[in-house]
Amino acid sequence: MSSPLLPIYARADLAFERGEGVWLVARDGERYLDFGAGIAVNVLGHAHPHLVRALTEQAAKLWHTSNLYEIPEGERLAQRLVDNTFADVAFFTNSGAEALEAAIKMARRYHSARGEPERFRILTFEGAFHGRTLATIAAGGQPKYLEGFGPKVEGFDQVPFGDHEALKNAVTPGTGAILIEPIQGEGGVRSVPPQCLRGLRQLCDERGMLLIFDEVQTGVGRTGKLFAHEWSGVSPDIMAIAKGIGGGFPMGACLATAEAAKGMTVGSHGTTFGGNPLAMAVGNAVLDIVLAPGFLRHVEQMGLLLKQRLAEMKDRHPAIVAEIRGQGLMVGLRTHIPNTDLVAAARRQKLLTIAAGDNVVRLLPPLIVAGAEVAEAVNKLDAACVALEAQIKAAERGAAE
Numbered sequence: 543m544s545s546p547l548l549p550i551y552a553r554a555d556l557a558f559e560r561g562e563g564v565w566l567v568a569r570d571g572e573r574y575l576d577f578g579a580g581i582a583v584n585v586l587g588h589a590h591p592h593l594v595r596a597l598t599e600q601a602a603k604l605w606h607t608s609n610l611y612e613i614p615e616g617e618r619l620a621q622r623l624v625d626n627t628f629a630d631v632a633f634f635t636n637s638g639a640e641a642l643e644a645a646i647k648m649a650r651r652y653h654s655a656r657g658e659p660e661r662f663r664i665l666t667f668e669g670a671f672h673g674r675t676l677a678t679i680a681a682g683g684q685p686k687y688l689e690g691f692g693p694k695v696e697g698f699d700q701v702p703f704g705d706h707e708a709l710k711n712a713v714t715p716g717t718g719a720i721l722i723e724p725i726q727g728e729g730g731v732r733s734v735p736p737q738c739l740r741g742l743r744q745l746c747d748e749r750g751m752l753l754i755f756d757e758v759q760t761g762v763g764r765t766g767k768l769f770a771h772e773w774s775g776v777s778p779d780i781m782a783i784a785k786g787i788g789g790g791f792p793m794g795a796c797l798a799t800a801e802a803a804k805g806m807t808v809g810s811h812g813t814t815f816g817g818n819p820l821a822m823a824v825g826n827a828v829l830d831i832v833l834a835p836g837f838l839r840h841v842e843q844m845g846l847l848l849k850q851r852l853a854e855m856k857d858r859h860p861a862i863v864a865e866i867r868g869q870g871l872m873v874g875l876r877t878h879i880p881n882t883d884l885v886a887a888a889r890r891q892k893l894l895t896i897a898a899g900d901n902v903v904r905l906l907p908p909l910i911v912a913g914a915e916v917a918e919a920v921n922k923l924d925a926a927c928v929a930l931e932a933q934i935k936a937a938e939r940g941a942a943e
Contacts, residue, residue: 561588731874
């Protein structure tokens with residue numbers, strides 16, 4: 543029987559009924575170690591008691607009022623984000639794509655309010671992923687996401703990843719901003735070196751442009767800092783976040799300095815569901831844990847342990863693993879074989895991982911992961927590599943015969 547769902551996902555033949563920390567339990571009772579975390583979303587794992595309590599308590603009181611009225615928990619969450627980042631203001635959304643849309647509109651409005659509406663163009667980078675709306679697929683510039691959806695939204699100019707001269711040459715009088723992920727997630731866990739982020743900050747300051755960071759996947763503790771750009775010592779003017787801030791509940795935010803946001807006046811933007819009481823209760827609960835003393839240090843330590851164990855595994859399986867990338871608990875394995883083969887082999891070992899661009903397998907565990915679970919995940923990956931090597935050898939023997 544065919545599914546009534548729109549057939550746009552290549553889903554694995556696997557369904558889960560409950561989660562426990564870093565584990566997911568399938569409908570047949572099998573337990574899977576979750577090193578995908580819903581694509582970097584479940585930062586506190588599954589069924590975290592503090593999140594469950596916050597959500598259920600709020601659900602018993604009030605779900606939705608709209609932004610026609612004050613939402614006190616939203617004010618509180620915005621203040622906490624402002625207090626712990628570069629930002630002066632926050633706008634809440636339901637997703638990362640909506641947060642990026644707000645960031646793009648804010649950048650354009652900033653220049654328009656200054657009497658330079660022609661400065662609406664934004665420089666982006668090849669391999670980037672910023673969302674699935676018409677504007678954000680144009681910002682990402684990847685042909686596979688643009689194909690068949692008509693004319694590309696105007697105003698985005700891609701430059702090669704890591705090509706500094708191409709970047710400088712691409713700046714025109716119409717360029718108003720630069721948009722970049724500190725670490726490309728979908729693009730293959732490709733990190734932007736801190737000195738490059740500092741260079742972008744300097745370039746924007748020199749040319750009167752805004753610097754926008756997409757921290758939808760890298761933010762909320764994923765790299766061992768609250769936000770990945772903190773490792774570079776520079777701050778953006780605007781930043782889009784999502785995924786981890788909701789801990790599994792759909793929400794995002796656009797953060798900005800007062801200067802960058804000054805064009806956004808009453809009526810210039812809005813959302814029906816963004817910042818609803820349920821989302822705000824969960825967002826505050828996530829920050830309760832992530833901002834607690836020692837939490838980010840734990841992420842950094844587990845990230846180092848994971849990389850060390852993976853380096854040892856790479857030495858054992860040089861025909862499978864080509865390179866280890868990333869920071870904190872955002873790690874990528876570039877493979878010599880198709881990355882989907884390793885994802886499938888790991889799944890057979892009851893380990894969940896995620897494929898990315900540049901033939902990379904992503905490891906994005908919940909940030910509460912413990913050392914024993916890191917070790918178990920690497921053991922499962924090791925077993926997956928052994929199985930794949932056996933398949934390769936059997937195929938070679940078959941071809942020789």
